[in-house]
């Protein structure tokens with residue numbers, strides 16, 4: 001299956017990324033992508049976006065040149081599962097993904113990272129766990145995925161892990177995908193593009209899906225409706241413009 005929705009991208013709002021929203025829109029048009037989420041890094045990262053970036057994302061159109069844009073953030077996981085987005089940001093975003101980064105607690109053990117992830121999931125503040133296969137931040141996959149399932153938080157299969165960054169993630173991603181498939185977790189695909197040309201390049205995610213035998217019905221990127229259904233179930237307000245454009249759920 002070809003996935004036409006990318007739920008994890010970065011723009012020049014993060015200095016180590018190199019494309020604008022316009023570049024992504026053009027790339028999406030050229031490659032037939034239907035939707036992407038703009039998910040720049042939270043402010044705790046050295047070159048993350050300012051809180052105001054997230055407050056003002058409402059000026060970004062829902063649809064531009066036929067491409068749907070979700071207003072998102074990739075928050076940084078801090079001590080005790082806190083994240084670095086203020087309430088104003090959280091209330092204005094369509095989706096919040098969160099992951100461990102250089103500003104997260106370093107060199108903790110799996111027990112500590114498991115505790116942070118459980119706290120984060122239980123807080124209700126995050127929709128998607130970003131790049132969970134990162135070997136630098138080990139955790140108890142079974143325990144965290146059970147908690148994610150209970151709270152309907154999605155687990156990401158990241159297409160940049162083991163390709164552009166986070167080398168050594170691949171086998172962990174396969175293990176996580178196997179558990180997700182067995183438990184029935186919600187799964188999200190994100191390229192984590194830091195330049196527009198990588199938008200929708202899910203080669204590594206597809207390798208993980210194939211090797212793990214993941215049930216692709218669990219993947220929300222299968223349709224725009226599945227993404228919108230997921231976000232509404234997570235408690236985000238409906239997005240009428242996108243519902244009108246893509247139609248109601250087929251489920």
Ligand SMILES: [Zn+2]
Pocket residue numbers: 074099100101130131
């Ligand atoms: Zn990340």
Ligand SMILES: [Zn+2]
Pocket residue numbers: 008009010074192
């Ligand atoms: Zn990212």
